[in-house]
Amino acid sequence: MIGCMGRWEPNGRGRLAQAALDLYVERGFDQTTVAEIAERAGLTERTFFRHYADKREVLFDGSAMLQQLMVDAAAAAPDDASPLEATAAALVAVGEMFDERREFARRRHSVIVANPELQERELIKLARLTEAIAATLRERGVGEPAASLTAQAGIGVFHVSFQRWVAPGETRRIGELMREGVEELRAVMR
Amino acid sequence: MIGCMGRWEPNGRGRLAQAALDLYVERGFDQTTVAEIAERAGLTERTFFRHYADKREVLFDGSAMLQQLMVDAAAAAPDDASPLEATAAALVAVGEMFDERREFARRRHSVIVANPELQERELIKLARLTEAIAATLRERGVGEPAASLTAQAGIGVFHVSFQRWVAPGETRRIGELMREGVEELRAVMR
DNA sequence: CACTCGATGTCAGCCGCTGACCTCGCCTAT
DNA sequence: ATAGGCGAGGTCAGCGGCTGACATCGAGTG
Incomplete structure (x- = not known):
């Protein structure tokens, strides 16, 4: 009941949001790929799109x-x-x-x-x-x-x-x- | 000076706009590909993007x-x-x-x-x-x-x-x- | 110990969009 | 008249956003 922590680390959604904002600030929105965001969050591109409808929505x-x-x-x-x-x-x-x-x-x-x-x-x-x-x-x-x-x-x-x-x-x-x-x-x- | 009519028919830009609106109305925006718009206008996909920055801009x-x-x-x-x-x-x-x-x-x-x-x-x-x-x-x-x-x-x-x-x-x-x-x-x- | 269930991974593929380079045909200048 | 400029268009290859289908893992439940 309390678990529900995905497969490994908890709060994948939050990690994706943090990674995305960091990368967007560091190198710009266009120069950031979803695969990079997911990688920094320790997840896959496909998982990003399960949490956020598109690359912009994460903001x-x-x-x-x-x-x-x-x-x-x-x-x-x-x-x-x-x-x-x-x-x-x-x-x-x-x-x-x-x-x-x-x-x-x-x-x-x-x-x-x-x-x-x-x-x-x-x-x-x-x-x-x-x-x-x-x-x-x-x-x-x-x-x-x-x-x-x-x-x-x-x-x-x-x-x-x-x-x-x-x-x-x-x-x-x-x-x-x-x-x-x-x-x-x-x-x-x- | 008056010519400048592309390679074949005149007003490719206008034909693209007309074809796009027609198709968007007929079958919806998402269900229309740029290749289809270009084809109906008698041009190529690449040419569409020379006239309009993206699929939406044509409207x-x-x-x-x-x-x-x-x-x-x-x-x-x-x-x-x-x-x-x-x-x-x-x-x-x-x-x-x-x-x-x-x-x-x-x-x-x-x-x-x-x-x-x-x-x-x-x-x-x-x-x-x-x-x-x-x-x-x-x-x-x-x-x-x-x-x-x-x-x-x-x-x-x-x-x-x-x-x-x-x-x-x-x-x-x-x-x-x-x-x-x-x-x-x-x-x-x- | 199966069994379910939700979150994630894997893979294949479409389509929007772009860069690089080539082709065509009108226009102007010599 | 012919050469070359130039602008509109064509061709090809490729990236990346996004999706569907299916497999897998881990945790709770009976």
């Missing part, structure tokens, strides 16, 4: 958890909260988790900005997240297109704030950058 | 023109126009062109919604478009993060409106949907 393992966190936070907002307030609650919810892992985020981000294929994957994760939040708002009684537009604005603020947050030299916390972003967007739409 | 030929159109429109807005007004001008500029090609857009869209890889490509095109508009706003003297947030809001409205515009049964023009979207977003941010 996006946390996105499901992020989505769950944000959706839960938006759903838990008080009934009388406005769509924007519920969305803002989702943003606040992820703030702490991000601030704890800034260096990891920078490392990962440096790989992604260097490769268009990875940016595509990041963008579709963001789009799915947007849809999930829009669905949550709809369940809260928000109509269309208001729900989609609000979710889009919220994720837009998140995205812009995230990019500022990982920029070299930036020391403010992501929550502060997101608050500032919401205010700025309000001002611009006024 | 996104028009995006460069779209970007140019929107950037020019935003840049041409009067000096005293607000960031939001300049961005709205970019939206208006694409309205007519889209309305003229609604059936083509629906056909193309049906292929894209059926395939995540194609959605990724669409999203990165939208992201590049967003960056281009943000850059235009910056040239107009708008600071950061206001420029990025405004561009993101504008493209967000465009995206949501486009999806409503291609939905089956929808008859309103895209310009009207975008105007409505901007108003809705304003209301939600208030």
